Amino acid sequence: MMKHMLSLYFVMGSVDCTKNPLVVLDEAIEGGITMFQFREKGKGALTGLEKYRLAEQLFERCRARNIPFIVNDDVDLALALQADGIHVGQEDEAAERVRDRIGNKYLGVSVHNLTEVKKALAAHADYVGLGPIFPTVSKDDAKQVCGLTMIEHIRAHEKHVPLVAIGGITEQTAEQVIKAGADGIAVISAICRAEHICEQTKRLYEIVMRTKQEG
Ligand SMILES: Nc1nc(C(F)(F)F)ncc1COP(=O)(O)OP(=O)(O)O
Numbered sequence: 001m002m003k004h005m006l007s008l009y010f011v012m013g014s015v016d017c018t019k020n021p022l023v024v025l026d027e028a029i030e031g032g033i034t035m036f037q038f039r040e041k042g043k044g045a046l047t048g049l050e051k052y053r054l055a056e057q058l059f060e061r062c063r064a065r066n067i068p069f070i071v072n073d074d075v076d077l078a079l080a081l082q083a084d085g086i087h088v089g090q091e092d093e094a095a096e097r098v099r100d101r102i103g104n105k106y107l108g109v110s111v112h113n114l115t116e117v118k119k120a121l122a123a124h125a126d127y128v129g130l131g132p133i134f135p136t137v138s139k140d141d142a143k144q145v146c147g148l149t150m151i152e153h154i155r156a157h158e159k160h161v162p163l164v165a166i167g168g169i170t171e172q173t174a175e176q177v178i179k180a181g182a183d184g185i186a187v188i189s190a191i192c193r194a195e196h197i198c199e200q201t202k203r204l205y206e207i208v209m210r211t212k213q214e215g
């Protein structure tokens with residue numbers, strides 16, 4: 001279940017969108033995303049009631065189409081919305097504490113190496129987000145690029161961990177990311193910046209699912 005949900009994981013906030021985020025999400029859902037993460041951060045990000053209201057509207061769209069809705073960083077917002085889960089990084093609220101606060105909601109943790117994967121599993125994370133795999137334009141404080149070899153290294157030591165790769169992944173690189181051992185790709189600009197979002201999402205979905213089926 002989790003490994004399917006991670007197949008095409010759309011991560012977005014208002015700052016990533018050149019048009020209405022609600023329309024962007026509608027088109028991405030139409031194109032076949034399997035999970036959505038509300039990540040409202042960076043220069044110009046919404047805060048307070050505006051952020052809450054946008055999250056609520058995006059969540060409504062996901063709920064209507066049974067797409068899991070995950071909140072990035074903001075545990076209080078995730079709990080207030082009764083979101084399906086929360087994603088935290090190494091510098092956010094400790095995963096162990098988040099797990100205590102959210103019960104059996106989905107918990108995702110950002111990781112950059114095998115040590116952090118093991119720590120996330122010890123905190124009972126449901127999945128790990130590994131990256132940045134390639135250079136990214138969506139995260140101004142991104143750590144050093146991990147590359148495909150880190151996916152292979154982690155998969156070799158943690159055969160079953162649900163792992164989604166993130167960071168600069170495009171239509172051209174999605175196949176090699178799955179072949180390296182990821183259960184899915186997390187994308188921001190590959191969908192947000194597409195001229196035709198639904199068609200681009202469909203292409204990403206087809207590449208990922210075909211490559212996963214080829215095994
Ligand atoms: N939002 C994310 N989602 C994933 C996903 F799982 F979707 F691949 N992986 C990593 C991140 C990065 O989260 P962010 O809050 O920007 O940075 P940090 O990890 O430093 O907290």
Ligand SMILES: [Mg+2]
Binds near residue numbers: 072073087092
């Ligand atoms: Mg974070």
